[in-house]
Amino acid sequence: MPGGEPCGTPAAAGATPRPARTPARGSPGTRPAFGIGRRPWMGRSPGIVTKDLRFLRVLEQVDRLAPTPIPVLIEGESGTGKELVARRLHEKSGRAARPFLAVNCAALCETLAESELFGHAAGAFTGALRERKGLFEETAGGTLFLDEIGDLSSAIQAKLLRVLQEGVVHRVGENLPRAVRFRLVAATHRNLREERRSGRFREDLFFRIHVVRLKLPPLRERGGDIPLLVGRFLPELALSFAKPVAGIEEGALRLLERYGWPGNVRELENELKRAVALVEPGGWIDREHLSETIRDGYQETAAEPATLQEKLERLERAEILQVLDRTGGNKTRAARELGLSRQGLKNKLARYGIEGPDDSPGETVAGEEGGSGHALPR
Ligand SMILES: Nc1ncnc2c1ncn2[C@@H]1O[C@H](COP(=O)(O)OP(=O)(O)OP(=O)(O)O)[C@@H](O)[C@H]1O
Ligand SMILES: [Mg+2]
Known part of the structure; x- marks a missing residue:
């Protein structure tokens, strides 16, 4: 897929696992929550970290659904791991050797959306010098991940429905039907049922993609996951910043556990990036390395009331x-x-x-x- 589009460029699958190694221990005498140097970190794969029962149930469903062709809708607030779950559905399916293509529908410009998804013939519009396959064709038996599907315009929703019903695409500027094979995984941070009720999302498309719905719990309801995620991210960040970090102090960890995390795991990851950047080499992350919002224990509340x-x-x-x-x-x-x-x-x-x-x-x-x-x- 050619890159450099101003919007909606699909990302190919296969983030390379980052190797991790044991950084140096911190100074004795501090009261740590845990240090990151007590276990070897070499070769851990970047899977989904959770001990939350609801999330674990979702993952069980993911593993059962993965080998089937049925479409899956993943709902969850921003940063809860929707894309990670979509990738896992792909990796555990029989399609893992085929492409996983992800496209953010919210970033897909109306004018380019059609050609991006369905492709175009040469000369179909100004600038279309050569013919081009769309994402449905590019997926070639793999998984097409339509992120933020709730943000698709009604015109594109109608065209998407046709592809799902007929199993063929028509490139822009062409009458020829081309058969496509793909597994659809869609995600949204919106409540798609509400969107359907209010008429913003087509009812017929809703029922096509809503065969199985997986709802990811927000981080603030998975308090026990915070130490696990910190234990995952700290060594990785220390390695990628080439900076030894001893670990995190109990008090700082408590603050992280107390915060509401409206941006979920991505926000936690960013907070830890900041802390690793600020801590002195080989030191323990303390309250002073956390941002003010977190230090104040300010409880930002959920997106939903x-x-x-x-x-x-x-x-x-x-x-x-x-x-x-x-x-x-x-x-x-x-x-x-x-x-x-x-x-x-x-x-x-x-x-x-x-x-x-x-x-x-x-x-x-x-x-x-x-x-x-x-x-x-x-
Ligand atoms: N349970 C988890 N274990 C490990 N890493 C996680 C977990 N959940 C999320 N992450 C990490 O947090 C970041 C956000 O995850 P992801 O992109 O899957 O979320 P999302 O729900 O798709 O977010 P958005 O709605 O903003 O697109 C990624 O870096 C991902 O690797
Ligand atoms: Mg996402």
Whole structure:
């Protein structure tokens, strides 16, 4: 596919796994949440890291759906891992040797969208000097990932529906039907049901692509994933910045756990990039290396309005984290301070996915074969 389009350039699959190695240990005497030098990181594959039950259930479904040809719709807020899940659907299908083509429909200019998706004949419009295949043809039996499908114009929605119904495309400026074979995976951060109800998304197309819907939970509801993701990203970032980092301090990790993450995993990754850039070589990431929004413990809320119950739960979670932070992770003291029994506190920690420092964080990681992520021991 020729690149350099002003919009909607598809990305070919196959991000190369980044190798990781063990950076130097930090200075003794600090109180770390975990260090990144305690385990070898060589050769970990960049799979999906989670211990959240809802996410793990989604991944089970992904693995079952992957070998089938049925279309899948992935819903989730920005940065929740929709593209990662789409790639996994491709990698675990029988089509892995064929292309995975991704296109962001929101960035596809109306004027170019048709030619981008369906191709064009030579001379079909000014500037179309040579004939060109569209993405449907380029996919050639692989997976076509239509990201932000909810942003397609109604004209393109109608054309897409025809391709799905008839299994053929007509290049712009050509009458010849060309058979296409592809597995469709679509994603959106919107609620497509709502879009359909309000008439912004075609009902017939909705039912075509809505055969299976996978909903990815936002990061703020997967508190237990934060230490796992930090354990994944820190060594990778240290390596790519060629800067040894000892690890992250307990207090800083607590702040990350308390924050609301409206931009989800991508925002967490960016925050860690910033921290790795700011920390002194070989040092521990501390509160001072985190951005102000996170240090203030400012709870940015979800894109969708929360119910009273959700708001109360978020407050309760934040309060528990704060008290645990104050008591240095001592659960007996924290329970006393919160007016709970030790078991009562433990139940709440389990419910909110909070790991105590004396708990083993476990390694329930869904990803590539053989396990793909590690939380480091605290
Ligand atoms: N569970 C996860 N484990 C490891 N990395 C993750 C996970 N979820 C997301 N990421 C990383 O976070 C970033 C965002 O993920 P991805 O692009 O898949 O999200 P998205 O839902 O498609 O976001 P957007 O809606 O903004 O396109 C990527 O760098 C991805 O590798
Ligand atoms: Mg995406």
